[in-house]
Amino acid sequence: MAALVWSALFARYVLAVSFSNYDDEGYFLLALQRYFTLGPAAAASYSHYGPFYYFVQSLVVSPPVTHDAGRLATLLCWVAAGVLAAVCVWKLSGNLALSGAAMLAVVRVLSVVAKEPSHPQQVIAVLLALGTLLCVRAGQWRLFTLGAVGVALVFTKINVGGFYLVALAHACVCLLPRGRWRTAGLAVSMAYAVLAAPLLARTHWSSGAAGFALVASLCAAATFAMGAAG
Numbered sequence: 001m002a003a004l005v006w007s008a009l010f011a012r013y014v015l016a017v018s019f020s021n022y023d024d025e026g027y028f029l030l031a032l033q034r035y036f037t038l039g040p041a042a043a044a045s046y047s048h049y050g051p052f053y054y055f056v057q058s059l060v061v062s063p064p065v066t067h068d069a070g071r072l073a074t075l076l077c078w079v080a081a082g083v084l085a086a087v088c089v090w091k092l093s094g095n096l097a098l099s100g101a102a103m104l105a106v107v108r109v110l111s112v113v114a115k116e117p118s119h120p121q122q123v124i125a126v127l128l129a130l131g132t133l134l135c136v137r138a139g140q141w142r143l144f145t146l147g148a149v150g151v152a153l154v155f156t157k158i159n160v161g162g163f164y165l166v167a168l169a170h171a172c173v174c175l176l177p178r179g180r181w182r183t184a185g186l187a188v189s190m191a192y193a194v195l196a197a198p199l200l201a202r203t204h205w206s207s208g209a210a211g212f213a214l215v216a217s218l219c220a221a222a223t224f225a226m227g228a229a230g
Helices: 002-017 024-044 051-060 067-093 098-113 122-135 140-154 158-174 179-199 203-208 209-229
Strands: none
Touching: 002 067, 002 098, 024 067, 024 140, 051 067, 067 098, 067 122, 098 122, 122 140, 122 158, 122 179, 140 158, 158 179, 158 209, 179 203, 179 209, 203 209
């Protein structure tokens, strides 16, 4: 409870004193207002994100759309991601201190959302935290729910959803009995882990993306290899 109260106060303070000159916040507030005005017709027009993002925002924000309402939605998603992380660590360790530390760490890392309130990244953070929590215990219904989380991510930001579903597919391949199908699946997923980041960043190497791509490839390859070894 202390970690939760501290997280909420920290998030509220950071949101109250942050504003970015590029004002993505204004863009998303206008998009939300348009969504409420046009309803389903808004889905027929161009948008970088959605429609799941707009559905989640509409649970908290209602017309007329204001900065306070948009930042309230950000605050709730921000703290919710921390709570899910705490529950995940509690189920893994049974240690309250570690659970509180996990909440504080996640809330601190997610302080980047204060630069762009109402950005879909706040919904993505909650979905990824939920997916992590669902992985703690095995079960067929959890596999179904993990797939549902992937669909929600696709309908929030399609590239994030794609990355998530590939990782989920790799986890499913790791569960297969040893044999040629498992070997072939692991070969494909390992090739993806090594090559995806460099291929996506190839047109931006001169601007410093090469180092990022290398780190991403090493992290993905190490993670996928550990999953396959387990």
